[in-house]
Amino acid sequence: xxxxxxxxxxxxxxxxxxxxxxxxxDINKVQALEExxxxxxxxxxxxxxxxxxxxKSIGKAKQAGExxxxxxxxxxxxxxxxxxxEESLHQLQEELHQFLAGLxxxxxxxxxxxxxxxxxxxxxxxxxxxxxxxxxxxxVALGEGLAGLDFKxxxxxARARFAxxxxxxxxxxxxxxxxxxxxxxxxHGYLETALPFMxxxxxxxxxxxxxxxxxxxxxxxxxxxxYLIPTAEVPAxxxxxxxxxxxxxxxxxxxxxxxxxxxxxxSAGRDTRGMIRQHQFEKVELVxxxxxxxxxxxxxxxxxxxxxxxxxxxxxxxxxALCGGDIGFAAAYTYDLEVWxxxxxxxxEISSCSNTRDFQARRLKARxxxxxxxxxxxxxxxxxxxxxxxxxxxxxxENYQQEDGSVSVPDVLQxxxxxxxxxxxxxxxx
RNA sequence: GGAGAGGUGUCCGAGUGGCUUAAGGAGCACGCCUGGAAAGCGUGUAUACGUUAAUAGCGUAUCGAGGGUUCGAAUCCCUCCCUCUCCGCCA
Numbered sequence: 001x002x003x004x005x006x007x008x009x010x011x012x013x014x015x016x017x018x019x020x021x022x023x024x025x026d027i028n029k030v031q032a033l034e035e036x037x038x039x040x041x042x043x044x045x046x047x048x049x050x051x052x053x054x055x056k057s058i059g060k061a062k063q064a065g066e067x068x069x070x071x072x073x074x075x076x077x078x079x080x081x082x083x084x085x086e087e088s089l090h091q092l093q094e095e096l097h098q099f100l101a102g103l104x105x106x107x108x109x110x111x112x113x114x115x116x117x118x119x120x121x122x123x124x125x126x127x128x129x130x131x132x133x134x135x136x137x138x139x140v141a142l143g144e145g146l147a148g149l150d151f152k153x154x155x156x157x158a159r160a161r162f163a164x165x166x167x168x169x170x171x172x173x174x175x176x177x178x179x180x181x182x183x184x185x186x187x188h189g190y191l192e193t194a195l196p197f198m199x200x201x202x203x204x205x206x207x208x209x210x211x212x213x214x215x216x217x218x219x220x221x222x223x224x225x226x227y228l229i230p231t232a233e234v235p236a237x238x239x240x241x242x243x244x245x246x247x248x249x250x251x252x253x254x255x256x257x258x259x260x261x262x263x264x265x266x267s268a269g270r271d272t273r274g275m276i277r278q279h280q281f282e283k284v285e286l287v288x289x290x291x292x293x294x295x296x297x298x299x300x301x302x303x304x305x306x307x308x309x310x311x312x313x314x315x316x317x318x319x320x321a322l323c324g325g326d327i328g329f330a331a332a333y334t335y336d337l338e339v340w341x342x343x344x345x346x347x348x349e350i351s352s353c354s355n356t357r358d359f360q361a362r363r364l365k366a367r368x369x370x371x372x373x374x375x376x377x378x379x380x381x382x383x384x385x386x387x388x389x390x391x392x393x394x395x396x397x398e399n400y401q402q403e404d405g406s407v408s409v410p411d412v413l414q415x416x417x418x419x420x421x422x423x424x425x426x427x428x429x430x
Numbered sequence: 431g432g433a434g435a436g437g438u439g440u441c442c443g444a445g446u447g448g449c450u451u452a453a454g455g456a457g458c459a460c461g462c463c464u465g466g467a468a469a470g471c472g473u474g475u476a477u478a479c480g481u482u483a484a485u486a487g488c489g490u491a492u493c494g495a496g497g498g499u500u501c502g503a504a505u506c507c508c509u510c511c512c513u514c515u516c517c518g519c520c521a
Contacts, residue, residue: 041480045490052490055502059448068501075501244477365478375485376477 001362002103004096008034017106020324022115025103033096040092044085051078101205102212105359107324108333114323120336121323126307127316129340134403138343139394140274143169145405145425146397151274160272161264161279163390168423172396172409173282175416177257177389180284180309184386188305190255190286195235197258198226203238206364208330208356215265218279228261232285233383240289240366245379247371251298252289255386257282274394276348281390288382291368292358295380296333299355303335306351306386312412315395316340318347332357337387339395350391353384 007014007030015025054075061068112121143149148169154162165173184190198220204210204227209217220226229235236256245252260283271277286305290298303319310317322334331354338347358378361367367376400408405425409417 038480041490045480048491049489051501056448058501062448072501079501373485 001100001359002106003358003362004100007100007103014106018104020107020111020113021104021327022325023104029099033092033099037089037092037096040085040089044082044089047078047082047085051075051082054078098211101363104329105332105356107327107331108355110321111327111333112321112323115325116323117326119323120320120326122318122320123335124319126311126318127314127340129316130342130399132342132401132403136342136398136401137405138274138341139397142397142401142405142407146407146423147426148172148423149275158279161277163275163278168417168420169393169397171417172413172423173389173393175413176392176396177282177284178416179312179413180386180389181255181257183309183312184255184284184286184305188253188255188308190253190305193236193239193254193256195229195232195256195258197229197235197261199229199234199238200225201227203234203241206241207234207237207360208363209234212329216263218261218263229258230262231260231283231383232256232258233287236285236287237289237360237381237383238364240361240379240381241364243366244376245289245366245368247291247368250289250291250368250379251294252287254287256285256287257389258285259283275390276394278390281388283388283390284386286353286384286386289366290380290382291370292377292380295355295357295382298380298382299333299335299353302382302384302386303337303351303353306337306353306384309387309392310337310339310350313392313396313410315392315399317350328352328354330354330356330359332359335384337385339391340399341395342398342401348391350395351385351387353382355380355382 002014011025011027011030015027018025054071058068058071058075061071112119114120137145140149140151143165146167146169148165148167150164150166151160151162154164157164181192185192201210204217209230217230218228220228235258236254239254240252259280261280262278264277264279267277275281286302288298288302307317307319317337317339320336320338322328322331322336327334334352334354336349337351337353339350340346341348357380360381361378364381366379366381368379369375370377396410396413397407400410402408402422407423409421409423414421
């Protein structure tokens with residue numbers, strides 16, 4: 001959420017910032033709502049104050065044995081007026097809250113201008129794009145050849161956009177997650193954290209999925225107010241909801257391996273083949289909670305941590321800064337990491353690393369006691385994939401494939417595969 | 431799922447309708463005292479919102495959450511959440 005005071009006092013400036021992401025702030029609406037809010041709030045608080053004074057004098061009059069009926073009549077009159085004012089006020093506050101809750105974060109000044117993903121700015125490129133002496137297969141064909149990926153069975157068990165993994169491919173998938181967790185905990189200073197895979201609507205509001213993006217989520221049936229998590233960012237970031245952290249608890253760095261569930265409501269027809277876009281996938285998520293002045297540097301570090309996984313796996317990738325039109329709802333600045341997929345002959349997103357500044361923290365009421373000011377101040381939160389495990393599996397299969405349909409195991413994963421160096425194709429025997 | 435006990439400020443803890451403006455204590459901060467410290471004494475010590483030039487005043491709200499009764503609710507009523515104990519079930 002944006003700072004209501006800023007939206008109120010400098011709507012033009014906010015509108016200008018939001019224009020970068022092609023969001024139009026209705027300035028007239030802001031001002032109209034604010035004007036009404038102010039007068040209704042003042043009126044209703046004044047009436048309340050009057051009533052409180054009367055009620056106190058009733059207590060005193062009673063003890064002094066004086067008549068209280070005149071006071072009772074006055075209060076009765078005040079209460080009626082107050083009830084009206086309060087009802088209008090509550091309605092208006094609700095409207096104002098909905099309006100503010102629907103405003104996206106302001107992009108940083110450094111965010112590139114642009115309308116969509118085509119305008120994203122490439123800031124780095126790493127690794128050699130592999131040249132194959134044969135036509136590379138895609139991961140679906142490879143997975144079938146390895147007897148390790150079955151999308152038809154998954155559709156029978158559930159529906160489209162699910163996968164069944166078996167044998168060495170399933171183990172490779174597990175190895176990837178283990179490897180990522182080990183690197184982030186042992187070398188990058190993250191605390192391994194296991195979290196609920198279902199969360200309530202307060203949590204989803206805190207990170208910004210609600211109220212605007214409910215159709216992207218799987219909701220648990222019944223009146224329990226639970227949703228399957230779309231990313232571990234939600235439970236992880238909500239660990240600091242409604243809390244005031246001590247200076248020495250910062251910065252907080254968490255790494256969380258979890259399944260992620262997305263309804264992909266708006267993506268019918270996109271990436272229907274294979275496991276690029278699934279209803280369920282696993283991800284190793286990095287979350288940082290930091291002092292405000294640290295967040296810009298923290299995003300560079302966090303993105304570097306994600307990049308380090310790609311580098312150790314020797315997977316070619318590029319790093320892009322998302323443009324204003326492509327940046328997510330809660331983000332002030334985002335780097336996407338895109339891995340090279342030979343069969344698609346292009347780079348595909350495998351990680352998205354964002355600094356949300358105080359946007360989530362304000363929704364979460366996540367604060368720290370700033371020792372310099374002695375005040376409770378909003379924190380900054382960041383998150384990034386380190387990495388999406390399913391897509392990393394796809395990238396390994398496609399980039400490490402050999403002409404006979406087997407797939408060699410990246411060096412760093414071999415210890416996690418019991419020393420296996422090659423996953424043989426179906427029917428092959430060493 | 432059943433029965434019972436609870437949830438008060440940074441912490442402990444009092445408080446069953448109005449001198450509660452949440453007692454008292456601990457902790458913390460500052461001051462006095464001291465050669466220095468401790469003890470002692472004194473003062474202060476929540477958050478959010480509004481108003482405001484203001485981190486000054488003033489107002490409103492907050493005793494797990496939300497409703498209700500009442501002129502007035504930490505206190506009475508209802509619903510829900512959470513914690514603890516016992517029982518049942520289960521991995």
